[in-house]
Amino acid sequence: MKHSIPSVLTIAGTDPTGGAGIQADLKAFQEREVYGMSVVTSVIAQNTLGVQGVEHLPTQFIEQQMESVLTDISPDVIKTGMVASAGMMEVIAETIKRYSIRYVIDPVMIAKSGDHLMNADAKQTMIDQLIPLATVVTPNIPEAEVLLSESIHSLADAEDAARRIVHELGANAAVVKGGHHVEGDAIDVLYDGSAIHRFPTARIATKHTHGTGCTYSAVITAELAKGYSIYDSVHTAKKFITDAIRYSLQIGKGNGPTNHWGHRLQGIPEVNGRVLK
Numbered sequence: 332m333k334h335s336i337p338s339v340l341t342i343a344g345t346d347p348t349g350g351a352g353i354q355a356d357l358k359a360f361q362e363r364e365v366y367g368m369s370v371v372t373s374v375i376a377q378n379t380l381g382v383q384g385v386e387h388l389p390t391q392f393i394e395q396q397m398e399s400v401l402t403d404i405s406p407d408v409i410k411t412g413m414v415a416s417a418g419m420m421e422v423i424a425e426t427i428k429r430y431s432i433r434y435v436i437d438p439v440m441i442a443k444s445g446d447h448l449m450n451a452d453a454k455q456t457m458i459d460q461l462i463p464l465a466t467v468v469t470p471n472i473p474e475a476e477v478l479l480s481e482s483i484h485s486l487a488d489a490e491d492a493a494r495r496i497v498h499e500l501g502a503n504a505a506v507v508k509g510g511h512h513v514e515g516d517a518i519d520v521l522y523d524g525s526a527i528h529r530f531p532t533a534r535i536a537t538k539h540t541h542g543t544g545c546t547y548s549a550v551i552t553a554e555l556a557k558g559y560s561i562y563d564s565v566h567t568a569k570k571f572i573t574d575a576i577r578y579s580l581q582i583g584k585g586n587g588p589t590n591h592w593g594h595r596l597q598g599i600p601e602v603n604g605r606v607l608k
């Protein structure tokens with residue numbers, strides 16, 4: 332049954348500190364005013380300092396969660412984040428095909444803390460089974476390098492990578508995110524199958540970028556669900572994440588989370604990264 336309110340489903344791992352994974356996705360969905368649902372793939376003991384433990388749910392139980400949602404409420408768009416194993420990827424791919432739902436894949440591989448969130452032997456399954464189903468794929472630079480087995484050093488390399496993810500790996504569109512360049516502006520590049528689009532912002536000097544990629548792809552998912560184009564969805568996501576980083580909350584002992592309501596604080600002055608009210 333189709334619902335009048337745009338609805339979205341994230342299939343991902345958890346972050347008990349709320350900055351990344353499913354918790355970040357649900358916060359972003361709420362801020363973008365779409366109805367958010369979630370299927371858990373792995374339960375992670377992590378915080379702003381890193382990952383302390385991982386428990387993967389059985390593949391069959393991930394499948395059961397997806398069935399529970401999809402036989403009741405049909406999301407307009409599905410997003411995947413952390414999907415650790417080839418077996419999990421296979422059941423997710425089969426489900427997306429069976430229900431024929433638009434799909435955003437954030438190909439999460441390694442957290443910024445350096446912890447591995449995807450098994451190395453799952454890479455080929457991601458390439459063969461998930462990426463070709465994607466309406467949009469949103470790798471950061473290290474992830475694009477792994478997907479294409481090539482190094483990315485420049486903006487031209489990132490643009491070439493986005494083109495290759497579409498033409499060689501079969502995604503409908505690709506955004507290569509610019510957060511991992513050490514210098515210069517944070518420039519994301521979108522290739523939509525016909526043209527390259529650049530989304531530049533000044534790089535914000537902060538260590539509080541935990542969960543940026545999760546939040547960004549969740550906003551793209553939400554905007555697509557509302558009926559916006561891929562270009563407009565990426566544009567909104569870039570604006571949203573920039574405010575979320577700019578107004579970050581300065582919490583946690585390590586790389587803190589972003590502020591999911593930062594977009595509501597635009598124009599409010601800040602001092603040393605703290606918002607003045």
Ligand SMILES: Nc1ncnc2c1ncn2[C@@H]1O[C@H](COP(=O)(O)OP(=O)(O)O)[C@@H](O)[C@H]1O
Nearest residue numbers: 471508509510511517533534535543544547572
């Ligand atoms: N220091 C920063 N200043 C401004 N934008 C940033 C910064 N770090 C990341 N971003 C933006 O956050 C989004 C996520 O990027 P990135 O950090 O590359 O992804 P991930 O979290 O998957 O590693 C992108 O839009 C990127 O441009």
Ligand SMILES: Cc1ncc(COP(=O)(O)OP(=O)(O)O)c(N)n1
Nearest residue numbers: 344345352442443541542543544545
């Ligand atoms: C459960 C879970 N999923 C994804 C990530 C990675 O998040 P990301 O948005 O790429 O940002 P970092 O956390 O790597 O800074 C995660 N940590 N946990």
